[in-house]
Amino acid sequence: MTQQVSNSPFLKPFFLKTPVGVVSPRPQRRHTLPASEFRNLNPQDAISVFEIEREAFVSVSGECPLTLDEVLNFLGQCPELSLGWFEEGQLVAFIIGSGWDKERLAQEAMTQHVPDTTTVHIHVLSVHRHCRQQGKGSILLWRYLQYLRCVPGLRRALLICEEFLVPFYLKAGFKEKGPSAISVPNMCFREMEYMLGGQAYARRNSGC
Numbered sequence: 001m002t003q004q005v006s007n008s009p010f011l012k013p014f015f016l017k018t019p020v021g022v023v024s025p026r027p028q029r030r031h032t033l034p035a036s037e038f039r040n041l042n043p044q045d046a047i048s049v050f051e052i053e054r055e056a057f058v059s060v061s062g063e064c065p066l067t068l069d070e071v072l073n074f075l076g077q078c079p080e081l082s083l084g085w086f087e088e089g090q091l092v093a094f095i096i097g098s099g100w101d102k103e104r105l106a107q108e109a110m111t112q113h114v115p116d117t118t119t120v121h122i123h124v125l126s127v128h129r130h131c132r133q134q135g136k137g138s139i140l141l142w143r144y145l146q147y148l149r150c151v152p153g154l155r156r157a158l159l160i161c162e163e164f165l166v167p168f169y170l171k172a173g174f175k176e177k178g179p180s181a182i183s184v185p186n187m188c189f190r191e192m193e194y195m196l197g198g199q200a201y202a203r204r205n206s207g208c
């Protein structure tokens, strides 16, 4: 099920050129990992995912959006709703989503994948701490939303976030739906929605 989505248009791989006049005895194989790669995640990526997630959330709120078991569960059930950004083989940022079948997100959405629905619940977007504030979170989210447009049957994406991240998601094209019904002790969330089908221009030119 795992598939490579595409290579980054933002970071081109760097190739060493063979000097003019040097004749290579046989064709050289490239042993380097791709400079930059976007692909769906799979259960083998769960540890790298969880390491980034733990660093991002445990020190801040004491809790991760997804436990390691939940990461494994979602990457096993719906890998096509995830996207990872790898640089030279290392995961630098990721998104994990699952299917949801109601108008608004409810508590059960935190642990459930509902197959064959029109709505994706984005559980987590996280960027490795060494790579933040470089535009990577915005680029990965943009690529993920473009990719979702190409998944047959999907119409929208929903997520919850804390108040301070609302401007980040508004900038990415999400609309605010108001306070979320989902509660975690000492935290409250806003619910955000992104319509996947609304922009014909973006769809026609997205390379689907």
Ligand SMILES: CC(C)(COP(=O)(O)OP(=O)(O)OC[C@H]1O[C@@H](n2cnc3c(N)ncnc32)[C@H](O)[C@@H]1OP(=O)(O)O)[C@@H](O)C(=O)NCCC(=O)NCCS
Residues within 6 Å of the ligand: 056, 057, 065, 123, 124, 125, 126, 127, 128, 131, 132, 133, 134, 135, 136, 137, 138, 139, 161, 164, 165, 168
């Ligand atoms: C939130 C996160 C995904 C953003 O990714 P990023 O690569 O650092 O963000 P970008 O460089 O694309 O920044 C885009 C904008 O978001 C803003 N932003 C990023 N993190 C922010 C934060 N913690 N608080 C407020 N604004 C933030 C930036 O200021 C920037 O705005 P600008 O363009 O007006 O300057 C990343 O900081 C992260 O992984 N944080 C920890 C995990 C998390 O909170 N995930 C989101 C909830 S699931």
